[in-house]
Amino acid sequence: MGDAIFLQKSGIIGVGIVANCGVLSPQQLMGLARLAQELECTACKLTTRQTLIFLIPEEKLPVLREGVEGLGLRIGVFGETVRNVKACAGSSELCQRSLSDVFRLAGILQDRFMNRPVPNDFKISVAGCHRGCTEPFCADFGVVATGEDSFSIYIGGRGASRKPIHGRLLAEKISGEGVLALLEHVLARYQELAQPKERLCHTLQRAGWEPFQPPADMLASFQQQEEESDFLQFLNQTTP
Amino acid sequence: MTVRSVNVEAIRRAVDKCCKTVEECGTCDKARCLIGFTQTVMDYARAKNAVRIPRGHNFIPEDDLRLYYQDDLLETLSEILLQCQSCQDNHEEDCVINIARRAMERALFGEYMPFSGSIAAYLLQVARQEPSLGEKLASLYQQKKKAAGGGP
Numbered sequence: 001m002g003d004a005i006f007l008q009k010s011g012i013i014g015v016g017i018v019a020n021c022g023v024l025s026p027q028q029l030m031g032l033a034r035l036a037q038e039l040e041c042t043a044c045k046l047t048t049r050q051t052l053i054f055l056i057p058e059e060k061l062p063v064l065r066e067g068v069e070g071l072g073l074r075i076g077v078f079g080e081t082v083r084n085v086k087a088c089a090g091s092s093e094l095c096q097r098s099l100s101d102v103f104r105l106a107g108i109l110q111d112r113f114m115n116r117p118v119p120n121d122f123k124i125s126v127a128g129c130h131r132g133c134t135e136p137f138c139a140d141f142g143v144v145a146t147g148e149d150s151f152s153i154y155i156g157g158r159g160a161s162r163k164p165i166h167g168r169l170l171a172e173k174i175s176g177e178g179v180l181a182l183l184e185h186v187l188a189r190y191q192e193l194a195q196p197k198e199r200l201c202h203t204l205q206r207a208g209w210e211p212f213q214p215p216a217d218m219l220a221s222f223q224q225q226e227e228e229s230d231f232l233q234f235l236n237q238t239t240p
Numbered sequence: 241m242t243v244r245s246v247n248v249e250a251i252r253r254a255v256d257k258c259c260k261t262v263e264e265c266g267t268c269d270k271a272r273c274l275i276g277f278t279q280t281v282m283d284y285a286r287a288k289n290a291v292r293i294p295r296g297h298n299f300i301p302e303d304d305l306r307l308y309y310q311d312d313l314l315e316t317l318s319e320i321l322l323q324c325q326s327c328q329d330n331h332e333e334d335c336v337i338n339i340a341r342r343a344m345e346r347a348l349f350g351e352y353m354p355f356s357g358s359i360a361a362y363l364l365q366v367a368r369q370e371p372s373l374g375e376k377l378a379s380l381y382q383q384k385k386k387a388a389g390g391g392p
Contacts, residue, residue, distance in 0.1 A: 099292075131330055147294070229294040234287075235280050238270040 004076030016076030022050025090128020098128030178222025331357030
């Protein structure tokens, strides 16, 4: 567990930089460009988890760290820890397909859970609709918006490795608050049940699905009722 | 899919042509009329900037058994298909285009046709179940598609 700093073959280091779900402001982008030049950065790499890797000489790390924090960004995390949240830009202002403001929810998830110690990698992906551009089925904890403040939660996915696994539905029609509570629940069960360095998908295979099921009353308290629609009212208004 | 990418007005204009008008019906109850219902779906999509109506197809007035002019219905259905994004695996039952199409199917065929997200598969299916109407529908759709600059 530690910062996302990776020694490269050539001796330089790659440093992962995390923004709010991969979205950078022009100021942050310009600040990063200045830092890249100042720090003799040989290249910047965009990652599949929406982070940016700076390839720099090791001695430049303290300056990069300070500069990144000054831009409102942070150094990524690596190892047995909850990683940065991968999310789509679904909000009231951005992606038109998004069914809920997942960008905001993902920001809260990242602020609250990133860097929390866990038995092995724990990746969270959030998608604003069932198209799932952020591959929520391939995450340890995948969230898919199904309506306004209504989400389905999938757990136990793993995108990489020789044996990729799709996550399984844990709960549906859960509010944003419920997503936070269920993540706490899943992390607590994972901590309790996992063997050292065991990925969640393997814990689920070994310990079974049952211990991860949230209690019925907990589920009910966060479960959305049938999606409200004012269409019927609209339809009836048109009738004399 | 977004409301901006759907020509709601074009569908609304086509549906309007199917309306029997108050003169013929005596009254206008859109909640009990397949045409009035479809007009309202389009009005709702435009007014609310919405492409989904949760459980909207549950409100299709299936007890409307009036006979509408087939040519007008075919014209409308082909316009709806033109606006459909053929979402394939991402097809949603709550989509306003889907709801409008289903209401028109009810008026034209008296039943719903299977739709899995592909216009091509749909047209073939309609042609199998209703050869004569299916052929006309496919032809109208292809004409509209060509006129819109979207291939054959």
